[in-house]
Amino acid sequence: xxxxxxxxxxxxxxxGYGFPHAAYLFLRADDQAGxxxxxxxTVGDVTDAGHWEERPATTTNLALTCAGLRALGAxxxxxAALPDAFCEPIRERAPRVLDDTGESAPEKWDEGxxxxxxxxxxxxxxxxxxxxxxxxxxxxxxxRARRHGLTLIHRQDAHALDxxxxxxxxADGFGQxxxxxxxxxxxxxxxxxxxxGITWRDLKPGEFVLGYPDEDGQTVxxxxxxxxxxxxxxxxxxxxxxxxxxxxxxxxxxARYGRTTGLDATLDGDQLYExxxxxxxxxxxxxxxxxxxxxxxxxxxxxxxxHAQDDPDNDFRYHDDDGPGFRCPKGAHIRRTNPRDAxxxxxxxxxxxxxxxxxxxxxxxxxxLQDDGHDRGLIFICFNADFERQFEVIQAQWCNDGNAFxxxxxxxxxxxxxxxxxKATIQGDPPHFAxxxxxxxxxRGCEYLFVPGLSAxxxxxxx
Amino acid sequence: MSSSGGPQGPDGEGGTGDxxxxxxTRPPDGRGYDANQFGRARAMTVFSPVRPxxxxxxxxxSLRVVFTVGRAVTGGKSKIRQLSFIHFARWxxxxxxxxxxxxxxxxxxxLLMFESNYNGTFDxxxxxxxxxxxxxxxxxxxxxxxxxxxxxxxxxxRYIRGNEFTVDHYYSAYPxxxxxxxxxxxxxxxxxxxxxxxxxxxxxxxxAAEYRKxxxxxxxxx
Amino acid sequence: xxxxxxxxxxxxxxxxxxxxxxxxxxxxxxxxSYAVTLLTPVxxxxxxxxxxxxxGLGRGEDSPLAKLPYVHFARWLVIEQLKTDWPGxxxxxxxxxxxxxxxxxxxxxxxxxxxxxxxxxxxxxxxxSFLHELRSRIPSDVDAIWGHCVGYPGTGDAxxxxxxxxxxxxxxxxxxxxxxxxxxxxxxxxxxxxxQLIDFARDHQDERDPSRLQQAYLQESPTWLPSx
Numbered sequence: 056x057x058x059x060x061x062x063x064x065x066x067x068x069x070x071g072y073g074f075p076h077a078a079y080l081f082l083r084a085d086d087q088a089g090x091x092x093x094x095x096x097t098v099g100d101v102t103d104a105g106h107w108e109e110r111p112a113t114t115t116n117l118a119l120t121c122a123g124l125r126a127l128g129a130x131x132x133x134x135a136a137l138p139d140a141f142c143e144p145i146r147e148r149a150p151r152v153l154d155d156t157g158e159s160a161p162e163k164w165d166e167g168x169x170x171x172x173x174x175x176x177x178x179x180x181x182x183x184x185x186x187x188x189x190x191x192x193x194x195x196x197x198x199r200a201r202r203h204g205l206t207l208i209h210r211q212d213a214h215a216l217d218x219x220x221x222x223x224x225x226a227d228g229f230g231q232x233x234x235x236x237x238x239x240x241x242x243x244x245x246x247x248x249x250x251x252g253i254t255w256r257d258l259k260p261g262e263f264v265l266g267y268p269d270e271d272g273q274t275v276x277x278x279x280x281x282x283x284x285x286x287x288x289x290x291x292x293x294x295x296x297x298x299x300x301x302x303x304x305x306x307x308x309x310a311r312y313g314r315t316t317g318l319d320a321t322l323d324g325d326q327l328y329e330x331x332x333x334x335x336x337x338x339x340x341x342x343x344x345x346x347x348x349x350x351x352x353x354x355x356x357x358x359x360x361x362h363a364q365d366d367p368d369n370d371f372r373y374h375d376d377d378g379p380g381f382r383c384p385k386g387a388h389i390r391r392t393n394p395r396d397a398x399x400x401x402x403x404x405x406x407x408x409x410x411x412x413x414x415x416x417x418x419x420x421x422x423x424l425q426d427d428g429h430d431r432g433l434i435f436i437c438f439n440a441d442f443e444r445q446f447e448v449i450q451a452q453w454c455n456d457g458n459a460f461x462x463x464x465x466x467x468x469x470x471x472x473x474x475x476x477x478k479a480t481i482q483g484d485p486p487h488f489a490x491x492x493x494x495x496x497x498x499r500g501c502e503y504l505f506v507p508g509l510s511a512x513x514x515x516x517x518x
Numbered sequence: 519m520s521s522s523g524g525p526q527g528p529d530g531e532g533g534t535g536d537x538x539x540x541x542x543t544r545p546p547d548g549r550g551y552d553a554n555q556f557g558r559a560r561a562m563t564v565f566s567p568v569r570p571x572x573x574x575x576x577x578x579x580s581l582r583v584v585f586t587v588g589r590a591v592t593g594g595k596s597k598i599r600q601l602s603f604i605h606f607a608r609w610x611x612x613x614x615x616x617x618x619x620x621x622x623x624x625x626x627x628x629l630l631m632f633e634s635n636y637n638g639t640f641d642x643x644x645x646x647x648x649x650x651x652x653x654x655x656x657x658x659x660x661x662x663x664x665x666x667x668x669x670x671x672x673x674x675x676r677y678i679r680g681n682e683f684t685v686d687h688y689y690s691a692y693p694x695x696x697x698x699x700x701x702x703x704x705x706x707x708x709x710x711x712x713x714x715x716x717x718x719x720x721x722x723x724x725x726a727a728e729y730r731k732x733x734x735x736x737x738x739x740x
Numbered sequence: 741x742x743x744x745x746x747x748x749x750x751x752x753x754x755x756x757x758x759x760x761x762x763x764x765x766x767x768x769x770x771x772x773s774y775a776v777t778l779l780t781p782v783x784x785x786x787x788x789x790x791x792x793x794x795x796g797l798g799r800g801e802d803s804p805l806a807k808l809p810y811v812h813f814a815r816w817l818v819i820e821q822l823k824t825d826w827p828g829x830x831x832x833x834x835x836x837x838x839x840x841x842x843x844x845x846x847x848x849x850x851x852x853x854x855x856x857x858x859x860x861x862x863x864x865x866x867x868x869s870f871l872h873e874l875r876s877r878i879p880s881d882v883d884a885i886w887g888h889c890v891g892y893p894g895t896g897d898a899x900x901x902x903x904x905x906x907x908x909x910x911x912x913x914x915x916x917x918x919x920x921x922x923x924x925x926x927x928x929x930x931x932x933x934x935x936q937l938i939d940f941a942r943d944h945q946d947e948r949d950p951s952r953l954q955q956a957y958l959q960e961s962p963t964w965l966p967s968x
Contacts (some may be wrong), residue, residue, distance in 0.1 A: 190694040271670040311946055381740065399600075403649045404642075444641055458558075458603070458637055461738060463934075478942045485730045486737035488942040526852040556799060563842070565822060567834045585767070598916055604951055606846035607811055607916040608775045615840060616779055616908045618891030627834045629822075631910075632778070633844055635813040662743060664828020680826030685817040686794035689805040691924045695931050700919055702928035710933065718958055722950035729953065733941055740938050 059260055059267065063285040063508040066102035066134045067116045067413055068176065068438050069238050070262060071228065074114065075215035076181035077415045078193045081502075082205040083172045086129045087202035090174065092181030094127070094516035096199060097177070103509055104238060110390040112185040113192040116178045117512065118504035123174030129282065136279035139501050140442035143269050145169040149501050150167070151479040152447055154455045159498035165293060167208035168500030176291070176504055177203070208501075211293065213417040213434045215409060219342070221416050222296045223429050223469070224332075225238050226342040226363030227491040230393060233257045235393070244369030246404040248395055252375070257334060262440055263411055266508075269440060270406050282515065285508025287438045289327050290446050293500035297434040301495045305331055326356045333488070334481050335468040338367075342421060346383040373397040375428040380482035385460045388469040390491060391453045395437075398459060408448045410437040432499070470496050485514065544730070553684045557693020559605065562634045562643070562682045566662035567627040576661050578611055584657045585609060598654070601646050603699050607634040609658065630662055637696040643739050644675050702739035709736055744866045768912040771921045775879040775912040776845040778905055782818060783948070786888040787839040793884065804881035808873060810847040812924055815903040817887065841889060845870070848923045867909060871902045936964040 061069070084090025094117070101357040102114040118208035121142045133143065146161040146169050156162065161169060168382065177196050181189025197207055219226040220447070233241035235257040246255040259471060261269030264451055268274050275283045306324065309331035313319030318327065329351065333339040339351060342364035351359070374396040383390055385397070393409065396402040418431025439445035450457070457465035468479040470489050527691065557612045569576025610631040636643055647655050648668040655668040659677075666673040692700070713732050718730060733740070742921050768775045780791055794816045797803060801850060819840045824833035874882055876929075879895040886892045893900040919927070940960060947953040 060610070272671050273670065273672045314948070315945060328593065400650055404646065407645065443639070448639065448642065452638060452642070458698055461602075461698045461702065461739075463696070463699045478938060480737060480740065482737055484734045488740075488938070488945055490942065505697055537768070540952070553795075557798070559813065560835065561813075563815065563817055565819070567822075567830050569830075578763060580912065586913045589767070599918075604916060605918045606773075608776075608777070608844070608846075609914040610777050610910050610911050612760070612779070612910055615836065616910075618781060618889075618907065620851070626955045627830060628955060631842075633848065663830045668826070677826060677828075681823055683817055683823075685815040686791050687797050687799075687803070689755040689799075689803045689814045691806070691812050692928060692931060693800055695927075697918050699934070700931065702899070704919060704936055706937065709929055710937065711965070714961060716963055717954070717961070720954070725954040725957075726871045726920050726950035729957070733860070736937075740934070740941065 059106040059264065060285055060508075061106075061238065063507050063510055064104040065116050065265055065286075065508070066104045066114060068287050068411065068506060069104045069234070071231065071239055071413060072114055072180050074180040074182045076186065076189045077213040077434070078189075079172050079209075079211040079213070080177040080181045080200070080207060081167060081194070081209040081211075082175040082177065082200050083096075083208050084123065084126045084174045084205050087126065089124075090094055090127045091516045093175070093200060093203040093205055094512060095363060096203070097196070098509060098512045098516060100494060101153055101509060101512065110182055112182055112188040114180045115192065115196070116180075116506065118175075118176040118178070118291075120173050120502060120504050120507045122171045124282075124505070124515075127172050129515065131474065132278040133282055134303075136277045136504075138288075140447070144171070145501050145503055148248060148503075149498070153450050153498075153501070157495055157499045161501075163210075164388060164498070164500045168293065168503055170208075172206075176502070178349050181187070184259065184476050186366070201346070206377075211417065212433060213415040216416050216420050218361065220360075221414075221433055222298050222418070222419070222420065223301055223334060224360055225338065225340050227414075228412065229338070229342050229364075229367055229390065230369055231411060232263070234260050234261050241370060242366070244371060246392065247406050248372055250401050255370075258406070259407060262407065262409060262445070263438055265440055282505075282507060282511050283416050284511065287440060287506050288442055288512055289504040289506050290435070290439070290442070291502040291504060292416075292435040292438045292498060292515075294433045294435050294497045295497045297426075297495050297497070298431065299424055299426040300492070302424055304490075304492045304495070305335075312487050312489070314480065315485060316483065326353065329356050329359055331481075334384055335387060335479065337383050337389035343365045344371055344383070344389070345387070346373065346377060349382045362460060371395075374399065382485075384479075384481050386457060386465050386467065387453075388464050392449055392459070394453070394460070408445050408453075410439045410445050410449065412437045432496070438506065466491060468492075520531055534549050538563045556690050558637055558639070558696055559688070559693050560636050560638075560643075561688045562632070562640065562678075563685060564681045566622065566630050566632075566659065566665070568630050568661050570627070571665055577604075581611055581630065581658070581661050584661075588654070589660075601650060601698070602701065603637045603643070603646070604699050605635040605637075605700075607636070608632070620713040621694040625626065627663075629710055630659075635690070637698075643673065644678060645671055648674055649687065662732050689697070705739050706736055756815050767930055768777040768915060770915045771848075772850075772916045773915070773917045773920065774847065774870070775915040776843070776847065776870060777912055778841075778843040778906075778908045778912045779885060779910055780841045780843075780889040780892070780908045782815065782839040782841050782888050783890055784838055787818055787820055790841065790885065790888040791820075792940065793888075794818065804878045805918070807877045808847075808870075809843075810849060812846045812848065812927070814843070814845040835930060838890070846917075848917075850923050850925075857937065869904065871905045872898065874905070875901050933964050935963070936960075 083472050084093070084415055097115070097117060101117055121134065121137065122385060149155040162196065167173060174228070179192050179196060181191065181192070200207060210250065219228060219269040221227045221252065231245060233239065233246035233255065243255050245275060246257045249256055260267040261272045261274055265275050265286050301389050306328055309327040310324065313327045322330065328342065333345045338344050340359040344367065347368055372395050373390060374385065378460055390397060394405050398404045413436045415434050418429060421427060421431065437446055453469040454470050464482065465479055477491050479489045479491045481489055568578060568581065571577030571579060612629040612631055648671040652668050659665040664677060666677055668674050709732060713728065716728065717725060800806065805811055811935050819836065819842055822836055849866065875898060877893045883895055891904065893904050895901050940957070943957060944953060947956065
């Protein structure tokens with residue numbers, strides 16, 4: 056087993072920083088020399104995956120689009136060796152593959168995002184209590200860009216919410232893949248289920264970092280190998296969330312669910328809401344998987360918004376004990392995004408479709424059911440070695456479609472059903488057919504990027 | 519109220535509608551993204567040259583044996599049936615091309631043709647064949663030149679892609695439906711028919727109870 | 741005793757193999773479903789035009805094939821030349837002397853009558869009956885396509901037409917049918933039925949009153965199931 060060159064791999068890939076402040080700066084390099092000079096100056100600041108003696112105040116990471124690589128002079132032989140998914144203009148790809156149509160279509164996206172002008176992404180994170188160093192780092196990056204003749208075409212700020220929340224109210228970020236040689240702590244349930252029904256195996260690093268063997272034993276080669284080694288591909292999506300619409304619909308649906316199942320005799324509106332919430336996502340709002348606990352006590356139920364599970368148990372499977380989905384519905388969000396063994400064959404059809412998530416909410420948290428008209432949502436970020444095989448299968452085949460789970464056209468309730476059957480089945484006796492809602496999550500921007508290793512960055516920057 | 523604006527309903531022998539299909543990928547000949555696809559139905563057409571009998575495990579005869587065994591075992595609970603994303607698939611052994619009086623085509627090697635109508639992506643399809651029908655794949659394509667083996671899957675995909683053709687016209691009678699939807703729909707007919715026979719004769723309370731039972735039993739097909 | 745058992749097993753195996761061995765029509769047919777595979781040589785100077793013509797055809801219900809009621813899936817493909825640019829390709833590479841038109845169809849006949857003649861159980865009607873249908877239902881489309889092929893006699897003479905295409909047929913060795921013995925019509929009706937039931941179940945989720953539920957069901961469900 057090759058050990059990972061941690062000092063060459065960018066830190067945010069293998070490590071969830073857990074820092075509450077984030078800024079995403081999209082830059083356009085108006086000339087090659089300026090762009091390269093900017094890279095050369097920035098690469099010294101880039102945080103790698105090596106050990107931290109002490110936690111830094113801020114971190115810096117860099118990613119490049121295909122247009123950016125072209126603008127920086129990576130050269131045609133290299134560009135031709137990069138995947139189609141990465142090189143296709145995202146505004147053409149997203150509607151076709153990711154179903155970013157209608158209200159989520161590129162015409163509605165934020166200015167600059169997902170265009171030919173988007174070349175370099177600088178990601179800066181600031182740790183707890185370090186607001187000033189964070190602001191300084193961001194200002195410094197913007198100033199450096201200006202000095203080298205780059206244009207800031209889009210800026211996105213984001214910050215963590217209390218209790219690891221995202222805006223719909225769930226504690227988030229659990230269930231990251233366990234990687235051989237990885238540095239983040241992981242436990243049973245995060246890897247690949249083994250046939251003994253008990254143990255789990257870590258995933259091969261090549262699924263997430265290029266240059267190492269993946270689950271099929273492949274590694275990088277060819278004219279782009281020097282660029283790809285120790286790097287990875289990154290998905291950036293700005294997902295706008297309509298919190299009030301979501302909550303209102305969920306309350307109504309929960310009431311209906313109570314009537315269908317007769318649970319309204321024993322659970323009040325709030326408790327039903329929490330149960331319905333757990334059914335559509337697959338985790339209770341504090342992060343506990345519904346597969347492990349299909350009911351919560353009244354006391355627990357009232358507090359689900361107030362705290363997050365520190366280290367929720369991920370050690371569960373679906374196939375043998377919950378094939379029909381009576382505990383965790385077959386179409387629940389986490390069951391769709393990581394089916395584990397639910398697709399049968401011991402989980403073999405899931406292994407090659409995992410992703411690392413590093414998203415961050417943006418916008419102020421909103422309590423209650425009164426809309427304030429402000430923009431809020433999730434900056435969804437994930438890393439994978441192969442867009443088509445990993446992220447796009449999850450998004451297009453598993454979330455935007457129900458066929459893999461024998462759910463016909465049913466889409467993921469959480470992501471919103473723009474144009475499907477309009478239902479999400481909560482399996483049970485009797486089953487409940489929840490009305491799936493359009494427009495609760497809208498895409499406001501998308502980018503496909505490449506996150507190079509540090510030596511690749513230096514090589515790219517060298518004139 | 520029927521689902522509006524969705525993928526064409528079951529009567530929708532219509533076009534792809536305005537919904538781009540999940541995960542459309544570029545077919546091998548570099549043509550438009552939907553050339554090997556219509557609605558949710560995808561076409562795969564592969565020709566591979568078969569090795570002669572004196573280069574084992576080559577030979578058309580071995581292939582015939584493999585397929586004969588194959589036909590005996592692809593019923594009921596067979597693995598290929600459990601891979602429920604295949605509508606119709608076939609393997610054809612081409613010994614000679616019909617020439618209709620033109621000079622005989624000296625294609626010295628027999629060809630193995632494979633065609634499939636399926637749902638999901640090309641990659642998922644080959645993954646399933648490689649991981650789950652491993653022995654079948656070896657037995658069938660093992661007789662063809664250049665077959666790298668079903669695992670690892672990456673060279674196998676490259677091999678199939680190298681031998682794959684893009685169709686010029688692809689037709690499906692129900693482009694919006696996937697195989698599992700069709701199987702579910704077919705499985706619903708009998709319970710629904712039986713229920714309908716009794717529906718009018720039951721009193722309301724009985725009706726509600728039977729209706730609930732029907733939905734509970736049928737929920738995996740809805 | 742063991743020898744007898746072994747012989748019995750061998751006998752069973754032989755019978756199974758014998759039954760499954762591709763005989764005339766054996767491999768192409770699976771129950772009432774049939775796999776038609778036709779390969780016809782294309783005049784080389786016509787190959788591009790033919791491909792362009794095929795790509796320009798209407799799709800879905802606008803496809804000429806939509807007029808063939810028993811066809812689930814079908815494709816036309818012009819093979820200009822075999823592919824040889826992959827590792828392990830044989831040397832010398834197999835080459836076609838002319839381009840070919842591939843036409844494949846997966847169809848299911850509605851009843852046994854369509855599959856074999858009543859008087860003689862062993863005479864297969866498929867694929868001849870299908871070829872006759874091609875000619876009777878979409879003659880001008882067929883002429884526009886196969887008109888590019890060598891030796892094509894046209895749709896004027898039924899016997900000549902059917903003979904030409906029958907000579908072009910290649911036997912299928914293994915045919916997998918995802919949903920055996922159902923026609924296109926049955927599939928479409930079943931899909932519609934499923935959709936209607938889903939809509940009803942979702943829309944009446946909240947109906948607490950059993951008699952109103954029953955009333956609604958009795959009113960709406962007849963429109964789902966055509967009486968048959």
